[in-house]
Amino acid sequence: MKKPAFPLVSATWLRDNLQDPKLVLLDATIKKATATNASNADVSYIPNTRFFDLKGDFSNPETTLPNMLPTPNAFEDACRKLGIQQDSHIVIYDRLGIYSSPRVWWMFNVMxxxxxxxxxxxxPSWVEQGYPTEHSFTPLSKITEGDFKANYQPNFVVTKEQVLSVMHNKDVLILDARSAGRFKGTEPEPRTDLKGGHIPNSVSLPYTEVLNQGKMKSEAELQNIFSRFDLEKKQLIFTCGSGITACIILLAATIAGYTKLSVYDGSWSEWGLLGDMPIEC
Known part of the structure; x- marks a missing residue:
C-alpha cells in the first residue's frame, strides 16, 4: 500500500488501494442535526465498505446526550467486530462529503x-470520479475478528468541568462550529430543550467556513482562516451542537498545523441543557 497522506486521502488514492488487504473502509454517515429531509438515506456505498455505527455501537449508552464517546473497552470490542487489526489502515467516509467522518477520525486518535x-x-467525490459503487455493506459474517487495542488519550477530550475551569484562561481558546445564528442565540437550536447562545469567551467558527463543496479547503486557505484568531501557543478546545462538527474544524486546525487540540464531548447538547451553566448571546 502506498502510504496515505494523512489525515486526508483522495478518491483516486482510495481507488488505487481499495484491494489492499490492510485497508479497512468505513462508512460513518449520520443525518445532519439540522437536516429537514432524508438526503443522507442514499443506499450506495464504495465497494468493501463496513458500517461504522456512530449512533449505536460507537456511542455511550450510559448517557442521554447524543454521540458521546464510548468507553475504551466498548470502542475496542466494536472495532474488533469490524475486523480492525493493529496494523490496519483505516479510511473513513460519509455520504455527505465531509460531515461525520472527522468525528470518527478524531475518535480513533482519542483511542x-x-x-x-x-x-x-x-x-460524492468518489461518484464524481465515476468509480463503482455497491448497494450493501460487507457483511460481518465475512469479516475475521480483529485484534484492535484501544490506548485512550485523555488530552484529546475535555469535560464541562474542564471547560468551566479554563474558559477565562488567556492561554485557551474555545472555537464553536455551529452557525453564527446559533452561536448568537438568534437562530433556534435543532433540539428544542436547549437554550440559545454560547460558552463565555468562545469564538464562532462555523464548520462550513473550512469546507468547499464538501471538501476540506487547502492548507493555505485554512491557515488564513485561523490567522484571524490569536492562537499562538494556545490550547484549542472545539465545541458544536453534539460533538460532530467540532471535529471538522479540529481537522481543519490540524491541517493548518496547530497542536494541543481537544473536543468538548458534551458540547452544546450538554451545556445548553444544564440550568447552571454560564451563557452569553
Whole structure:
C-alpha cells in the first residue's frame, strides 16, 4: 500500500488501494442535526465498505446526550467486530462529503490509533470520479475478528468541568462550529430543550467556513482562516451542537498545523441543557 497522506486521502488514492488487504473502509454517515429531509438515506456505498455505527455501537449508552464517546473497552470490542487489526489502515467516509467522518477520525486518535484517514469529499467525490459503487455493506459474517487495542488519550477530550475551569484562561481558546445564528442565540437550536447562545469567551467558527463543496479547503486557505484568531501557543478546545462538527474544524486546525487540540464531548447538547451553566448571546 502506498502510504496515505494523512489525515486526508483522495478518491483516486482510495481507488488505487481499495484491494489492499490492510485497508479497512468505513462508512460513518449520520443525518445532519439540522437536516429537514432524508438526503443522507442514499443506499450506495464504495465497494468493501463496513458500517461504522456512530449512533449505536460507537456511542455511550450510559448517557442521554447524543454521540458521546464510548468507553475504551466498548470502542475496542466494536472495532474488533469490524475486523480492525493493529496494523490496519483505516479510511473513513460519509455520504455527505465531509460531515461525520472527522468525528470518527478524531475518535480513533482519542483511542491511540493513528493509521486513519478521511476520504476528502466523501462518497460524492468518489461518484464524481465515476468509480463503482455497491448497494450493501460487507457483511460481518465475512469479516475475521480483529485484534484492535484501544490506548485512550485523555488530552484529546475535555469535560464541562474542564471547560468551566479554563474558559477565562488567556492561554485557551474555545472555537464553536455551529452557525453564527446559533452561536448568537438568534437562530433556534435543532433540539428544542436547549437554550440559545454560547460558552463565555468562545469564538464562532462555523464548520462550513473550512469546507468547499464538501471538501476540506487547502492548507493555505485554512491557515488564513485561523490567522484571524490569536492562537499562538494556545490550547484549542472545539465545541458544536453534539460533538460532530467540532471535529471538522479540529481537522481543519490540524491541517493548518496547530497542536494541543481537544473536543468538548458534551458540547452544546450538554451545556445548553444544564440550568447552571454560564451563557452569553
Amino acid at each position: 491511540g490509533f493513528e493509521h486513519v484517514a478521511i476520504l476528502d469529499g466523501g462518497l
